[in-house]
Amino acid sequence: MVGQYRIETAWREHPGDRISRRVRGQCGISLQGGWRDHLGEIGYWVGKEYWGRGIASAALRQMTEYGFTDLQLKKLYAGVLAPNTPSMRVLAKCGYELEGVLKSEVRKHGGYFDIHQFARVR
Numbered sequence: 001m002v003g004q005y006r007i008e009t010a011w012r013e014h015p016g017d018r019i020s021r022r023v024r025g026q027c028g029i030s031l032q033g034g035w036r037d038h039l040g041e042i043g044y045w046v047g048k049e050y051w052g053r054g055i056a057s058a059a060l061r062q063m064t065e066y067g068f069t070d071l072q073l074k075k076l077y078a079g080v081l082a083p084n085t086p087s088m089r090v091l092a093k094c095g096y097e098l099e100g101v102l103k104s105e106v107r108k109h110g111g112y113f114d115i116h117q118f119a120r121v122r
């Protein structure tokens with residue numbers, strides 16, 4: 001990783017509430033280096049209590065635009081751990097396409113999981 005750009009959402013739900021300043025979600029681009037310096041890896045998460053409101057899709061759309069226009073990247077990509085269907089849906093809605101499936105790429109909690117590699121090219 002060469003650099004990272006992030007959009008953070010932190011808003012005030014209940015004025016005066018101490019936890020109201022907590023970050024509720026993030027979307028970021030990790031810049032790559034060398035022969036891959038035209039690439040950016042996209043990552044995002046949204047706090048569970050805010051799922052299903054279109055927040056990740058909106059953040060990804062905004063970050064994608066930023067990556068292509070401001071950062072002048074050629075290609076943005078994200079690896080999704082199967083079976084994270086909501087995340088794959090978010091990527092598809094933002095114009096990302098499935099490039100391939102990396103079989104048993106991740107070992108987690110005693111099991112092996114595939115990574116679905118999505119990308120969008122400018």
Ligand SMILES: CC(C)(COP(=O)(O)OP(=O)(O)OC[C@H]1O[C@@H](n2cnc3c(N)ncnc32)[C@H](O)[C@@H]1OP(=O)(O)O)[C@@H](O)C(=O)NCCC(=O)NCCS
Nearest residue numbers: 044045046051052053054055056057079080085086087089
């Ligand atoms: C994945 C994640 C970012 C989605 O955030 P979100 O703000 O709820 O996403 P959105 O509301 O923008 O869109 C979710 C989409 O998935 C769909 N969806 C939700 N559950 C689904 C399911 N079980 N099967 C299929 N689609 C599903 C929603 O209907 C919606 O699509 P639609 O707009 O066509 O209806 C969020 O669940 C999260 O942070 N998860 C944990 C971290 C993570 O997985 N990050 C991504 C790593 S690649």
